[in-house]
Amino acid sequence: MPTRDTPWPDGTPCWIDYGAPDVPAAKAFYGSLFGWDWTADSPEFGGYVNALKNGHQAAGLGPLVDPGASPSWTTYFAAGDAAATCDRIRQAGGTVVVEPMEVGPMGTMVVAADPQGNAFGLWQAGTHTGVQVYGEPGSLAWNDAAVDDPGAAREFYAAVFGFTYDEVPGAEGYTTFATADRPLGGLGGLAPGAPKGWATCFAVASTDDAVAAVEAADGKVTMAPMDTEYGRVAVVSDPWGASFSVMQ
Template sequence: MPTRTTPWPAGTPCWIDYGATDVDAAREFYGRLLGWTFTGGDPEYGGYLNALRDGGPAAGMGPLTNPDDAPGWTVYVATDDSAATVEAIRGAGGAVVVEPMEIGPLGTMTIAADPQGNAFGLWQSGEHTGVRVFNEPGSLVWEEAAVEDVAAARAFYTAVFGYRFDEIPDMGGYATFATDDRPLGGLGPVQPGLPKGWAVCFGVSSTDDTVAAVEARGGKVLHPAEDTEFGRFAVVEDPWGAAFSVME
């Protein structure tokens, strides 16, 4: 089981969390679907929960801070210097939605958006280093951004995080991004019928069984399960309209 207990390198997607309108219901849905247990929920941290897989943090979950927002997943990128990254975001035409905010001894959180309005977070770790369990069923295996202007998005994320983009042949402009030799995620054009912005993909032991479980619990399928060279893949939506992907 891949694990990591030290801070992730700057520029690496390092944490994800879910903003819920009904935390108890979302906890039940994702806990049963992905085999998560939960810790936290303390009032001093706004009821925020850590979702654990095999005892290691796999994701976060908490109530939406703005009740007008739609439920959904946020991808956080590691930074060693929140203030400098915020300056780079603004310099590249992005916006800062939530200024860097210290979360006690755990770390510093920021919420930002690229020039096309796609939201993402920054995490400067303290005691909480981010995802510790990954690339296993019930944990994060990939993250990607679907954007309207691919060239502009590449320019923005390169300016802010120093990404190198490697386009995959015959995938309509989809490219992986990296800061060294290991791909960290992907970026490509918005696809018909699928949402725009940053998205998360969870590993599962059976894509077909997971899709069936999503539908049985009130969700729906946005992209039916299909075999790819990377594994069997599907895009689904939870009962509150938040999209995510699963990969076997």
Template sequence: MPTRDTAWPAGTPCWIDYGAGDMDGAKAFYGDLLGWTWTGGDEEYGGYANAEKDGSQVAGLGPLMAEGDSPAWTTYFATDDATATAGRIRDAGGTVVVEPMEIGPLGTMVIALDPQGHGFGLWQAGEHTGVQRYNEPGTLVWNESAVDDPASAQRFYTAVFGFEWDAMEGMEYATFRTGDRPLGGLGQVQPGLPRGWTVCFAVASTDGAVAAVEGAGGKVLHPAEDTEFGRFAVLEDPWGAAFSVMEVSGD
């Protein structure tokens, strides 16, 4: 039962949220799939709600920010200084879409694009410290990005966050870290699979999750397969947003 109630170290993927065109539908879909309940949704915060698993916050959900946006998951990286990190994003060739914005006492948010046009966020924690449960069924287990030019992307994220990279043998894929523990991964875009940052949720049964998604009107982008890390599948929700699932022990 991995839990955390303090701010995450800088550079760690610390929060995820979903931009929804159908708030009620998305709440029902992800709530049923991952066992989430919902809190918040106040007008003061634009209707933004927090998903909880067994009483701990695990993800966010809010209405789409701009007309023409598509439903999608966003990965946020922890920062101790949102303004300074936003400056490094610009210096490294990225674009800051939403400048550092204080969300009341909760923290400070930034939305950015890397030089290849893939979106991500920054979160400087206040009262809201990010994900409180992880690596167990119904919670976040991994974040990764698929890009056209992995070497260029590695240089960008190293300049912004100080990442070190460990290539995986036989794959066009590398994990990143700021210490000893891998924090996520980055690899080459594969045909038919999503581009940019995606989220992976731990589930008790990958095959069960695939069946549930298909039954709710979603799609399978990469069928379930066994890997050295666990049984894995890439899916798409009924509104076209991609995510992955990975089977982990519920112990």
């Protein structure tokens, strides 16, 4: 099981969390789907909890800050200096929605949006270093963005995080991004029926079983399971309409 308990390199998708309209129901849905346990409720942090996979931090979950907002998964990028990264976001034409905010000793968070309106977060690690388990069933496998203008998005994220890009052959302009020599995620144009913005993909032992479990819990299938050279993948939405992917 790949695990990590030290801060992630700058620009790495290092944390994901979910804004839930119904926290107990969301905990039940995702806990059953991914085999997650949960840390104790934290009233001092607005009821935010961490999902644990075999004792390792896998994701976060808390109530929607804006009751009128749509539930969704947020991708956070590691930032050793959140304030300096915010400066680069603004200089590149993005927007800082939530200024750097200390979350006790755990770290500093930011919520931002790129010039096309796609939301993402920053996490400057303190005692909480982000995901501790990844690439295993029930944990984060991949983050990518579907955007209106991929070229402009690549320029923005390169300016903010120093990303370099490699086009995936036969993937209609979809590129991976990296800060060194290891792909960290992907970026491409909008596909018919696919959600816009940053998306989270979870590793699962069986894509078909995961899809069946989502449907049984009143979720929906946006893209039926299909085989790719990277694995068997499907796009689904939870009972509240939040989209995510699963990959075997």
